Amino acid sequence: MENLLTIKNGRDHKHLADGIYPVYGSGGEMRKASEYLYDGESVLMPRKGSLNNIMYVNEAFWTVDTMFYSEIKQSNCAKYIYYTIKDIDFTRWDSGTGVPSMTSSTLYSIKLVKPQSEILKKFDEVISPLFEHMKQISEQNSVLTKQRDELLPLLMNGQASVNSD
Incomplete structure (x- = not known):
């Protein structure tokens, strides 16, 4: 792996204000923060805790000190690395x-x-649309979850009703 990426350590996040950038720990996304540690494609690998929770990200993000992030050395290989190592039993x-x-x-x-x-370029061209589709679905799920969480109390209190037509 050393020929394909550089492994970097995450940092403490407690001093960061709430914001828009995801903060990842070994268990997944923990919160959103006002600053990011890295912006771009990266494979995240746990340093402590859930060692098998390998993640791929392609956005600005922060990783806490229980999580490594990577800087990719060669173009078109981040998704390849992710799929190659995600099923390894790191424990x-x-x-x-x-x-x-x-x-x-x-x-x-x-x-x-x-x-x-x-x-690698061909693999990336084939797989990238699938990653984009998964990202869109995740964003839609977030919107729907927020709507549900806002509507459910209104339904429970009788302030809204469901039209079955």
Whole structure:
């Protein structure tokens, strides 16, 4: 992996004001913050906790200190890396005594097949529309969840009614 990406450490987020940028920990998105640590394609890999929760992001984000993020060295390979490592059982390399832990040196030591640039480009062209579609669905789910959460109390209090026609 060391030929394809650079692994970076996340940072504490408690001092950040609430905002629009997702903050990721090893369990997933924790909150939204006013600042970002990195902007772009990245594969997120847990450092502590849920070691198998590999994530792909392509936006401005912050990662906490329990999560590594990556800077991609070669174009068109972030999604390839994500799909290549997401099903690895990282718990077998757990270096922690209490909380499951991972080191960047262990991650760098993972050997991956490095496809030719043309193959990576074609893979990225094929898979990118699917990622965009998943992002759109996620955004729609967020809107619908917010609407549900706003309407449900009104329905319960009789301030709104459901028209079954």
